[in-house]
Amino acid sequence: MAKELTSKPILLKIAPDMEAQMAINLCNSAINAGAAGIIATNTTIDYSLVPNCQNFGGLSGACLTKKSGELFKELARELFGKTILISVGGISNGAQAYERIKNGATLVQSYSGLIFEGPSMVRKINEEILELMAKDGYENITDVIGANLK
Numbered sequence: 001m002a003k004e005l006t007s008k009p010i011l012l013k014i015a016p017d018m019e020a021q022m023a024i025n026l027c028n029s030a031i032n033a034g035a036a037g038i039i040a041t042n043t044t045i046d047y048s049l050v051p052n053c054q055n056f057g058g059l060s061g062a063c064l065t066k067k068s069g070e071l072f073k074e075l076a077r078e079l080f081g082k083t084i085l086i087s088v089g090g091i092s093n094g095a096q097a098y099e100r101i102k103n104g105a106t107l108v109q110s111y112s113g114l115i116f117e118g119p120s121m122v123r124k125i126n127e128e129i130l131e132l133m134a135k136d137g138y139e140n141i142t143d144v145i146g147a148n149l150k
Contacts, residue, residue, distance in 0.1 A: 003033075010036055012026070012035045012038050013038075013041075014038065014039070014040050014042065015042045016041035016044045016046075017044055017046055020071060020074040023040070023074070024078045028078075031079070035083070036084060037083050037084030037085065037086060037106075038075065038079060038083055038084070038085055039088060039109070040071060040075050040085070040087060040088070041068045041088060041089045042058065042089075044060075044064055044067060044068075049064070050063050060111060061090060061112030062090050062112070064090040065090025066090070067089070067090075068090050069089070069090070069096075072087045072089070072100060072104075072105070073103050073104075076103050076105070076146070080104040080149050085104050085107075086106065086107045086108070087100035087107075087108050088108065088110070090112075091109070091113065091125075092110060092112070092116070092121065093128060094127065094128020097125050097128075098128070098129050098132045098133075098144070101141070101144050101147075103148050103149070104145065104146045104149055
């Protein structure tokens with residue numbers, strides 16, 4: 001078991017190409033084996049998401065937003081409250097991050113967005129989340145986490 005080799009938290013990162021029930025089963029197995037959290041999702045090899053795409057390597061960024069968000073929502077329905085959930089995949093603005101948080105994400109990650117928009121994207125996302133929280137009447141981000149599941 002990996003937990004015997006380190007005192008650091010071990011997180012499982014899953015692909016968005018998995019069928020939802022298979023992903024849920026895998027995540028439950030990882031949690032039962034001691035995983036500290038789930039990162040959903042990794043890059044996709046669903047080349048149909050990008051017209052005329054070459055079929056090698058993983059795709060990330062905006063083409064992954066919908067697919068990743070849908071799988072995350074399914075996972076969160078089953079896993080919210082059982083473990084830390086981190087959402088990643090096509091998140092590049094506050095509305096996308098806010099929706100993932102409302103769907104159960106404790107943390108969100110963005111990679112491709114940082115490449116295209118630069119580090120100022122983080123501030124923009126935070127400001128947009130604060131605006132959305134105020135609009136919805138939330139004072140603390142912890143109240144937003146999993147709001148769609150409560």
